[in-house]
Amino acid sequence: MGETEKELLGRCLAGDNAAFGGLVDAYQDRLYSFALRLLKDPAAAEEAAQAAFVKAFRALPSYNIAQPFAPWLFRIAHNACMDALRAGGRTVSMDHEDFPDLPDRAPAMDDSLADALDAERIEALLASLPAIYSEALLLQYREDLGPAEIARVMGVPEGTVKARLFRGRELIKARLRGAGATV
Amino acid sequence: MNMRTGNTDQAIAAAIAALPLRSPSAGFKGRVLAAIAAQAAARERLGWALQAAGALTASWAALVGLAAAGPVAGFLADYAPLALEPGGLGQALRLLGARAALAAGRLPEAFGFLADLAGLLPGLPPVYEIGAAVLATAAVVRALGAPVRAAQKI
Numbered sequence: 001m002g003e004t005e006k007e008l009l010g011r012c013l014a015g016d017n018a019a020f021g022g023l024v025d026a027y028q029d030r031l032y033s034f035a036l037r038l039l040k041d042p043a044a045a046e047e048a049a050q051a052a053f054v055k056a057f058r059a060l061p062s063y064n065i066a067q068p069f070a071p072w073l074f075r076i077a078h079n080a081c082m083d084a085l086r087a088g089g090r091t092v093s094m095d096h097e098d099f100p101d102l103p104d105r106a107p108a109m110d111d112s113l114a115d116a117l118d119a120e121r122i123e124a125l126l127a128s129l130p131a132i133y134s135e136a137l138l139l140q141y142r143e144d145l146g147p148a149e150i151a152r153v154m155g156v157p158e159g160t161v162k163a164r165l166f167r168g169r170e171l172i173k174a175r176l177r178g179a180g181a182t183v
Numbered sequence: 184m185n186m187r188t189g190n191t192d193q194a195i196a197a198a199i200a201a202l203p204l205r206s207p208s209a210g211f212k213g214r215v216l217a218a219i220a221a222q223a224a225a226r227e228r229l230g231w232a233l234q235a236a237g238a239l240t241a242s243w244a245a246l247v248g249l250a251a252a253g254p255v256a257g258f259l260a261d262y263a264p265l266a267l268e269p270g271g272l273g274q275a276l277r278l279l280g281a282r283a284a285l286a287a288g289r290l291p292e293a294f295g296f297l298a299d300l301a302g303l304l305p306g307l308p309p310v311y312e313i314g315a316a317v318l319a320t321a322a323v324v325r326a327l328g329a330p331v332r333a334a335q336k337i
Contacts, residue, residue, distance in 0.1 A: 020219065024212045029204040036205050046207045053215045054222065117198040126199070141199035172195055 005069055012060055020057055027070075028053075030143065031077050037123075037138055038081045038131050039088075048084045052077040071149040074139065078153050085131065117176075125172050133168030136161055 003011075003022060011019035031052055036045035056076050063072055126134045132154075139150045147165070151158040266275040307313070 017219070017223075021212060021216055024215050028211055028215075029206050032207040032211070033202075033205045037202075042208075046211065049207060050211070050215050050218060054218050057219050058222065117194050119198070119202055122195070122198040123202065137195075137199055138202075141196045142202055144200075169192055169195055173191055176191075 006065070009063070009065055009069060012057075013063070013065060017057075020053075020060075023069075024053055027073060031073070034074065034077060034138060034143070035081050035084075037126060038135055039084055040127060044084050044088070048080040049077065051083075052080040055080065068149070070143065071145060071152050074143065074145070074153045075155070078135070078155070122172075125175055128175065129168055129171055133164055133171060136164040137168045137172075140165055 003019075005023070005026060008019045008022040008026075012023065028049065032045055032049045035048040035052075036042060039045045039048060052073070056073055059076065063069070126137065129137075135154065136150055139145045139153055140147075145153065147158050147161045150161045154161065156164075262275050262278070265271045265278070268274075
């Protein structure tokens with residue numbers, strides 16, 4: 001049986017650099033998938049994931065082993081992705097969170113539309129959302145982090161995270177309704 | 184809560200949770216570990232460079248000390264016998280005072296340059312005009328250099 005995350009972290013913190021390879025093994029797919037869904041570019045995602053691991057290794061001495069590791073690592077990955085987005089000439093609006101394209105009173109939704117949410121469709125819907133919403137949704141549902149942990153990852157207040165989750169879901173529903181109306 | 188809304192939220196949550204994980208290209212872990220090793224090597228090189236700079240500074244200090252040892256020894260050779268004589272200490276101190284006064288006499292020459300600079304002050308505009316000009320310039324630079332705040336979403 002392989003070592004647990006805590007054991008690997010303990011070895012890393014004790015100065016055993018080789019143990020970091022085990023952490024890369026454990027997190028590389030999650031971090032890369034997260035970066036890929038935000039950046040929508042495999043090369044940029046790989047670069048961001050690599051930068052996140054390298055920064056994490058360098059910052060390990062400041063990591064508190066009593067805290068969960070995943071939010072700490074995803075916080076670094078979040079920063080790497082934001083750097084990549086800015087380097088690509090895109091900006092992430094943090095203070096003007098509009099709520100575009102949503103009617104005040106949305107019509108009831110056909111359950112069959114929600115039932116038809118397969119991986120390909122939800123992937124496309126997430127890709128169509130502004131990064132601040134897709135990131136919050138991915139961290140909540142794909143990475144199973146709570147609002148407080150997501151707040152630490154994204155560097156925003158918990159209330160903002162809840163608003164982003166709500167708005168992200170509403171945007172997906174609006175787009176599903178739009179797609180349903182055109183059928 | 185609207186039952187349908189709840190169902191849809193659950194469907195969205197379940198669909199996102201079931202998203203497949205993607206894998207980076209082959210050799211990703213190796214590249215990460217190589218990048219970490221390269222950084223460690225760079226830090227080690229920096230450490231060596233700092234140590235070399237420290238050694239160079241220490242050598243330079245030793246050289247300066249060595250070069251200064253001659254005059255210091257000469258100074259001590261002049262004053263030590265004098266100070267050892269009865270009442271010689273006061274005489275040595277008076278001699279030192281005379282030397283200090285001689286050096287002080289040269290101070291006006293050393294401050295001549297500063298005095299020349301001070302002579303330029305009356306020709307300058309008043310302080311409040313300079314302050315206003317600095318503020319106006321800073322405001323223009325800020326206005327031109329401030330990033331345009333865009334509500335663009337990614």
